[in-house]
Amino acid sequence: MEAKGSFRDGPQPAEFRSRLRLVLAIACLAVLTLTARLWYLQVIRGEELKHRSENNAVRLRAVQPLRGLIMDRHGEVLVDNRASFDVLVMPARDFQPQTIVQKVQEIYKTKSLEFAPDQPLPAAIKTHLPVRLEKNVDLDKVALIETNSIDLPGVYIGVTPVRLYVDGEVIAPIVGYTGEVSKDELDYGKGDLLPGDITGKTGLEKILDPYIRGRRGNELIEVNAFGRVIKNLGRIDPVSGADVVLTIDANLQRVSWEAFAGLAGAAVAMDPRDGSILAMVSAPSFDPNLFNSGIARDQWNQLQNNPLKPLSNRVISGQYPPGSTYKMIVAAAALEEGIITPETKVHCNGTFVLGGRAYRCWKKHGHGPVNLHRALVESCDVYFYTVGRMLGVDKIAQYAEKFGLGGLTGIELPHEKRGLVPTKDWKLARMKEPWQQGETISISIGQGFNLTTPLQLAQAYSALANGGTRWRPRLVQKVISPEGTVLKEFLPEKTGEVLLSQKTMTLLGQALWGVVNEPGGTGAAARRCDADVCGKTGTSQVIGLPQNEKARRSMKMADFHKDHALFVCYAPMKNPEIAVAVIAENAGGGGAVAAPIARKILDAYFEGKKQQQAASLAGKGAPAGT
């Protein structure tokens, strides 16, 4: 019946008939091939494979790759790898984990060592994968296991690479830490992770994980009835991860860390010419080496519950009132908006009264008549109360945002905070209340609702230093393969422009130079013999102080109510190449506490530069630090 019909259009059934014959022939041929293969496996090799199935002894062993190194800008290794020894057992037939554990415990007892299982043994043992009994054991145990291997069938020492953070605490806020892959990562990963793999958990270890993780290798082995390896069936070598070169200068990083000497706080040094971060420390910090083979619960709780938050990176997620460092921005706004001229004078008698409330200058008896330059140099509050009130909160906010405050800087690290630049609209939306004039007064000296991160301050002052360009703060220079080819280069990126007139820039620069170098300047502690530092001190109140003098005194007793000390600066004045922002928490005045820290960082930077120049003159370009 098939041939008698014909379709109205299109190809004819007869054509299909021949094509279908061909298709069927191909299909039959494929099935015949499969059948032949089945014959080969089941009949020709049947006996052999049956034998192999009876004492199935093929096992799989993962070979973990080396994670890429993390180096500073001169190639000094900050994060390396070291060997960690685990006690593993390859399950044999009738595998009883409990008996093996007992045997291991007995052997440990002979040398009075404790068996410390890191986790309960899995309920269902996968017959082809090794089971880990204990991880990261010391060499005593390694020796004990190896010498008693006859009594411990299937037990062996596995060597896996783990991270070695050379100056753990110093770099922890930048690099983060690694750990064993979590359930979430297994489910949501790209499918190339397996239990037992190591991944980056925070910081650059996490962000750069795809580059530095490398690729797991694999060993297929045959074991005998006792779980001992008798034959290697094949091995695929692991591929090491790519190395990372940071913009960080290791020496400057260490100096910055040491400068805090027990204080809580943060410092960041940045190259204003391209946004490269030279140093970034947050104190107190933590030792990322603790996380390598799973951190102990009580250690974790200690870190978590510490009120000083050692796990957070204050440079990007610490939000502080900027205090008087904000005056640079208010000054810029007032000049640009034509509200003041450099000559405009305000008389400071120590208080500023508005709506029946007295706002104090930090200098009890006042500065007398001051112009903009003196007001910045001596950090006169009354001057800025006056100017700030004339500007209004929204104009101040407009300039703060130009300088990048209240927004993300775009640094590579996770958990960056925006800070806060308050406006009238913001308050209405957030608190359902209109803006109060008195709040503008607080805002003009960087108090009140204002919040900034140290990184934002460094970026803002860098923009002033370099003539108005906001660069994205950059930690990573490049990723290079273990063979040395550059896989990815991270170039400087402009994120915005601060358009100020040349006149304003010069005026502000001169004033900031005065803060450090003129008599009466609040930042004298940062003065260097080259007289090349420009900066601004800040002291930010942690809580609103009561008007009552007595009550105020009694409150100052508590340590955590003490002021935060801030100092932001750049140097040298002509062609600046480093900007530094320092905050010391609950430490007191910015000029007294923060400025000396900044000075140590600046000194170390210029000292390092001098040495490098000397070395390159002597050694014809041999890089320093190697």
Next chain:
Amino acid sequence: MVFFKYDRRIFQNFDWTLFALVLCLCAIGVVNVYSTDFGLGENAPQLYLKQIQWVIIGLLLMAVTFLIDYRAIAQAAYVIYGLLLASLVYVAFFGHVANGAQRWISFGFFLLQPSEFMKVALIVVLARYFDDHKSREPYLLREIFIPFVLVLLPCVLIIRQPDLGTALLLFIVAVSMVLFIGVHWKSIAIAAASALVMIPLAWMLLKDYQKERLLIFLSPESDPLGSGYHIIQSMIAIGSGGLLGKGYLQGSQTQLKFLPEQQTDFVFSVFAEEWGFVGGVALMFIFVSILVLGFRIALHSRDLLGTILAFGVTALIGWEIIINMGMVLGMLPVVGIPLPFLSYGGSAMASMLAAVGLLMNISVRRFILQH
């Protein structure tokens, strides 16, 4: 168009042979899945019960695709295709994630895998397209551009899940259909040549680490920790079955869980271990019979639509069998294609039974359609 008109000829000419063969395979599948459960004792997940449920759901779906005139189904082809494409987009954003792949829509008590249904929907939509654009001449390259896009969209979404195997299968089935309908030999040559040129060219433009990541991304199963072990254990399981097999529930590879993915992609290894070469050949015979019946339905259809549709469905079943068995027998790379009617998996079972419903639909309506 009337969706369903009762006609006693539908039941008089019912294709009992095809139906019986498919039911037979489903039964073998359930029995086989039971065996993979068996060794686990009390903790067994009792997948065979779920498998029975899915067979029943699949049979209901089959009734629908059988009773509604396939020309009416083809009328709705673009709507069905669009809905499934939308569900693939949904999966890409909100899909349920398991084992590093995002392939499912979760309905709480069960998971649906739209890509399985897309296999059938794509065949219907391609059949509809070529039925709308009939030509006595072989098609030229530009005439098959739209079908190409129709294939490409779901393929891209499925590769992203990532599920290279299913995407590849969609593509192969679509190419088979287009070649079957007839393409000018010059067009074939140009397409083949440009593919041959493009692939190495695109490959050369990539950097080393990109290539490496692409390879891992495209086929996670190529991971050394996965396939080498799978294949060895699968071959040991099959080979150890010998001529007559170890007997039902006696397969040591299966019962001791040496065999990975034994309910899903490697289900044939379980069968071959317990039923031996004899069982394996019997299974192959049933598969070949279904293919022969499918191609006969394509040949005897009264219209072009039925011919293309029947060919597409049969090609899908055929390719799945060949790729899955080739993979399990260690002749093809491990790409994750299930064995039709035997592998555990609800969406695959339901969509394959729906596809068979289409076949029987075309088969029975050749007695009803008049020119």
